Amino acid sequence: MTFALTDELITSIISAMENQDEDFLIDAESGLLVEADQKADEEKYYDLPDWTAADGFAMRESFVAKLHAPLARDELQQVLHSGRGVFKNFRNVLKNYPEVDKRWHIFKHNTMSVRINEWYNVLCEIWGLEKLDHFSESDESLVHDDFSFYKYDSSADLDEILLNISACFNDDEDLPNDVQSVVYDLWLGRFKTAELAGQTGFVCRSLSEDFAGCITASSFTNNQEKVMVITLLFVTEQYRGLGIAAELIAMLINECKNLGKKWIFMPEENTPNVIEPLLIRTGFEKKLGGYLLAA
Secondary structure, three states: OOOOOOHHHHHHHHHHHHOOOOOEEEEOOOOEEEEHHHOOOOOOEEEOOOOOHHHHHHHHHHHHHHOOOHHHHHHHHHHHOOOOOHHHHHHHHHOOOHHHHHHHHHHHHHHHHHHHHHHHHHHHHHHOOOOOOOOOOOOOOOHHHHEEEEEOOHHHHHHHHHHHHHHHHOOOOOOOHHHHHHHHHHHHHHHHHHHHHOEEEEEEEEOOOOEEEEEEEEOOOHHHOOEEEEEEEEEOHHHOOOOHHHHHHHHHHHHHHHOOOOEEEEEHHHOOHHHHHHHHHHOOEEEOOEEEEEO
């Protein structure tokens, strides 16, 4: 007796695989899960894919290894190395990072669906049916599902931006406070000059309206109308590694094209080291003491 592998059944199987306290079977006739003690007909009931606590731990290790959000990654790594209450503490940490938690559930669903797909294809071979293709993975980079993006409004956003960028400049423990202060003052002077000339850009907030990052740019002078200079690009530490900076850059590039701009330039002194690889991947070239893109 065969059964169809529906999306609803996949979700039920994943839940049952994670349940280490009870055993379940698939009733091929109904296409539903039943408790294992109801097994009576070998051709009607099927065991679920093998899945142990070790598999669950390995899956979490893989997720954390690929995670680029520093704060969440560090806390999750500590949980994995703690040796006790790992799964429960893993869930507790994720509660503090809703965006990372969402990516975890997508990752878990994809990983366990692959195991289910392999198991079901073995059954298809036994039944003489054609195998299923591998499940396509859900998109983990749908940043607009987790964040909202707004056009930069100086009157509404400036004070909050200055507060957050000040915290970012003061979180580098490798630099003396005096040096951090000088670097911040230099940046602030450039940013205020750009404010006088008028700036465009975008602000990102979490779904709970927490400030997450921003990008601003300015023409600076009227005789340079074809060139936009990025005056600010940063993401707060809590939300780094979730694709926000890439989306902010993409939105600014599109905005510059709509405004008829030909070039986008980011001075090197305004560029955090972690942003450089992203700029290069986006098409910026390192030249003229900064990064240049033909819009």
